[in-house]
Amino acid sequence: xxxxxxxxxxxxxxxxxxxxxxxxxxxxxxxxxxxxxxxxxxxxxxxxxxxxxxxxxxxxxxxxxxxxxxxxxxxxxxxxxxxxxxxxxxxxxxxxxxxxxxxxxxxxxxxxxxxxxxxxxxxxxxxxxxxxxxxxxxxxxxxxxxxxxxxxxxxxxxxxxxxxxxxxxxxxxxxxxxxxxxxxxxxxxxxxxxxxxxxxxxxxxxxxxxxxxxxxxxxxxxxxxxxxxxxxxxxxxxxxxxxxxxxxxxxxxxxxxxxxxxxxxxxxxxxxxxxxxxxxxxxxxxxxxxxxxxxxxxxxxxxxxxxxxxxxxxxxxxxxxxxxxxxxxxxxxxxxxxxxxxxxxxxxxxxxxxxxxxxxxxxxxxxxxxxxxxxxxxxxxxxxxxxxxxxxxxxxxxxxxxxxxxxxxxxxxxxxxxxxxxxxxxxxxxxxxxxxxxxxxxxxxxxxxxxxxxxxxxxxxxxxxxxxxxxxxxxxxxxxxxxxxxxx
Amino acid sequence: xxxxxxxxxxxxxxxxxxxxxxxxxxxxxxxxxxxxxxxxxxxxxxxxxxxxxxxxxxxxxxxxxxxxxxxxxxxxxxxxxxxxxxxxxxxxxxxxxxxxxxxxxxxxxxxxxxxxxxxxxxxxxxxxxxxxxxxxxxxxxxxxxxxxxxxxxxxxxxxxxxxxxxxxxxxxxxxxxxxxxxxxxxxxxxxxxxxxxxxxxxxxxxxxxxxxxxxxxxxxxxxxxxxxxxxxxxxxxxxxxxxxxxxxxxxxxxxxxxxxxxxxxx
Numbered sequence: 001x002x003x004x005x006x007x008x009x010x011x012x013x014x015x016x017x018x019x020x021x022x023x024x025x026x027x028x029x030x031x032x033x034x035x036x037x038x039x040x041x042x043x044x045x046x047x048x049x050x051x052x053x054x055x056x057x058x059x060x061x062x063x064x065x066x067x068x069x070x071x072x073x074x075x076x077x078x079x080x081x082x083x084x085x086x087x088x089x090x091x092x093x094x095x096x097x098x099x100x101x102x103x104x105x106x107x108x109x110x111x112x113x114x115x116x117x118x119x120x121x122x123x124x125x126x127x128x129x130x131x132x133x134x135x136x137x138x139x140x141x142x143x144x145x146x147x148x149x150x151x152x153x154x155x156x157x158x159x160x161x162x163x164x165x166x167x168x169x170x171x172x173x174x175x176x177x178x179x180x181x182x183x184x185x186x187x188x189x190x191x192x193x194x195x196x197x198x199x200x201x202x203x204x205x206x207x208x209x210x211x212x213x214x215x216x217x218x219x220x221x222x223x224x225x226x227x228x229x230x231x232x233x234x235x236x237x238x239x240x241x242x243x244x245x246x247x248x249x250x251x252x253x254x255x256x257x258x259x260x261x262x263x264x265x266x267x268x269x270x271x272x273x274x275x276x277x278x279x280x281x282x283x284x285x286x287x288x289x290x291x292x293x294x295x296x297x298x299x300x301x302x303x304x305x306x307x308x309x310x311x312x313x314x315x316x317x318x319x320x321x322x323x324x325x326x327x328x329x330x331x332x333x334x335x336x337x338x339x340x341x342x343x344x345x346x347x348x349x350x351x352x353x354x355x356x357x358x359x360x361x362x363x364x365x366x367x368x369x370x371x372x373x374x375x376x377x378x379x380x381x382x383x384x385x386x387x388x389x390x391x392x393x394x395x396x397x398x399x400x401x402x403x404x405x406x407x408x409x410x411x412x413x414x415x416x417x418x419x420x421x422x423x424x425x426x427x428x429x430x431x432x433x434x435x436x437x438x439x440x441x442x443x444x445x446x447x448x449x450x451x452x453x454x455x456x457x458x459x460x461x462x463x464x465x466x467x468x469x470x471x472x473x474x475x476x477x478x479x480x481x482x483x484x485x486x487x488x
Numbered sequence: 489x490x491x492x493x494x495x496x497x498x499x500x501x502x503x504x505x506x507x508x509x510x511x512x513x514x515x516x517x518x519x520x521x522x523x524x525x526x527x528x529x530x531x532x533x534x535x536x537x538x539x540x541x542x543x544x545x546x547x548x549x550x551x552x553x554x555x556x557x558x559x560x561x562x563x564x565x566x567x568x569x570x571x572x573x574x575x576x577x578x579x580x581x582x583x584x585x586x587x588x589x590x591x592x593x594x595x596x597x598x599x600x601x602x603x604x605x606x607x608x609x610x611x612x613x614x615x616x617x618x619x620x621x622x623x624x625x626x627x628x629x630x631x632x633x634x635x636x637x638x639x640x641x642x643x644x645x646x647x648x649x650x651x652x653x654x655x656x657x658x659x660x661x662x663x664x665x666x667x668x669x670x671x672x673x674x675x676x677x678x679x680x681x682x683x684x685x686x687x688x689x690x691x692x693x694x695x696x697x698x699x700x701x702x703x704x705x706x707x708x709x710x711x712x713x714x715x716x717x718x719x720x721x722x723x724x725x726x727x728x729x730x731x732x733x734x735x736x737x738x739x740x741x742x743x744x745x746x747x748x749x750x751x752x753x754x
Contacts, residue, residue, distance in 0.1 A: 376673075378588040482564050
């Protein structure tokens, strides 16, 4: 009975651990996959404002490095962003979209419209009901003609209150509508003054400045939803003018597409054309160079090769995709460390549990130990009996736990749904419903296992159980057989 | 080297013929126990001899050292002084491994409280002795041991109760299982500690009969520690343990066992 209880406890511990490990592993795997597929495995990055000198020449030289598939300079900066409804900050990344599409897998993540399946916090039923325009993926930052809206200046708008909502308590939204044409008499109507009143001469209209072609931006789908952006919407971006502290460089962009991404961290980046970004910042030609490889497994090897071609300095470094995002991977590394601590506690607990169970078992079986010694069993035989008992508890417990844990983890979203449904029935409300969003900002909890981790966990559990069962086993083996036989 | 693989006996010249003829013997056995600062001497230079096929009863008052002597003969304990011989070879000084092997191959134990493993069936309890006796060669001798265990259980009259666990067996049946277990591995000496002590008179008589039948069939040397005068009376010899020494059983102690002739052998 005690043995079965021990077995069940080990199994439950392992199962819960497997679920947590699977979900955290899934999160890491998903984030790594997106970062790897949308970005480059290696990059040269300059943190100083002056950027990289002659980036195109450097990129051309990088093409000759063995293992490099392609290289493309980019400009990255922080900008103040204004849309119709929001003011926010964003990371602007000016890229050569053609080369990115050619070398990386960014194209698979691009959409001309918001992808339907990626439903964010703000829902627009009419828009979400539209089928995703999968066939229409932006392939350049040129704004399609149909997306450029006719501009209406602010002076021509007047506040307008919806008459159907008049008298409502609280805040009633105020909308703007076009001003009605002014009915006041025009100066032309006063011509009958006989020319006594001097007339102000009509201003000559200024010559229209040369208009730059409209520039497009690609926004993270989730961020796009939060900002209420749709294709064709304007985004005004402003950065401080490097030549004048009191001035800002302001440029207008049009939303031409979205990239699908599961996490908010990746959604912060707004993609624009490199030249447009350079025009916006008015500064460096490039703040970094993305480097794609023929074989990503050779990443560290190629990094050394790149270092030979490109001399690093205090502010300019060649770094891997993980080193480029220390905030993301720092958090995940911290998460891994916490998991390691939990794992170690689990191992200690398993060991202590197996030891306690066997200690009780040895006390219970004292007379049987005396009997088998009388039958001729030696000390090694007695040790083996109890150690094998401890190992059986851990091996069967781990096997059961792995099975239960795997089943739970692969159906974690369904299990959470069922739990929530049960809780709602009991009028306790939904507890787990938004766990995936709260924790990972993902629609569903991702699950991924590294088989090596499972093997290591199994191996260590078995080893810990072996050593934990040694002490009670030795106690049994060194028992005086005569005393053991007399034990009541 | 002897057949048991134990180092040859090297006793003094005058003792050699005597011990050599005996299946098992003990010479000048002393056994002390420490109780805090006090030393209790249970056996004081005891001599004992057992011939092949002979049954010896050891009687005595409670605490006189009967079980201690049985444990010394069964190599479960070591004397403070003195030697134990098996087939003329000294076995008291053997190492742990050799003692275990000898216990598994040449000695069989029957206890008053049966000492069956509660979780195992009657068959598994008997088989357990076979497994212990076979040691690492268990896999090779597994089939043979299984056959032997079944035969022994049939022989003790429990052929139809093999799968029953001890809790489902009566006292007499449990002791029969214990006897079958003691006979696994074909021992030469059977050491029984109060084998009928927990049984009613009629059941005890049946167990006694079985013990003597099996010992006779297999020419076993048998040492029986008992309080039962009837059982002691059925043995070839009956010895009385008093003041740490063995002496022939007093004639008046044989009263009530007229059916059996008690032969006292020095």
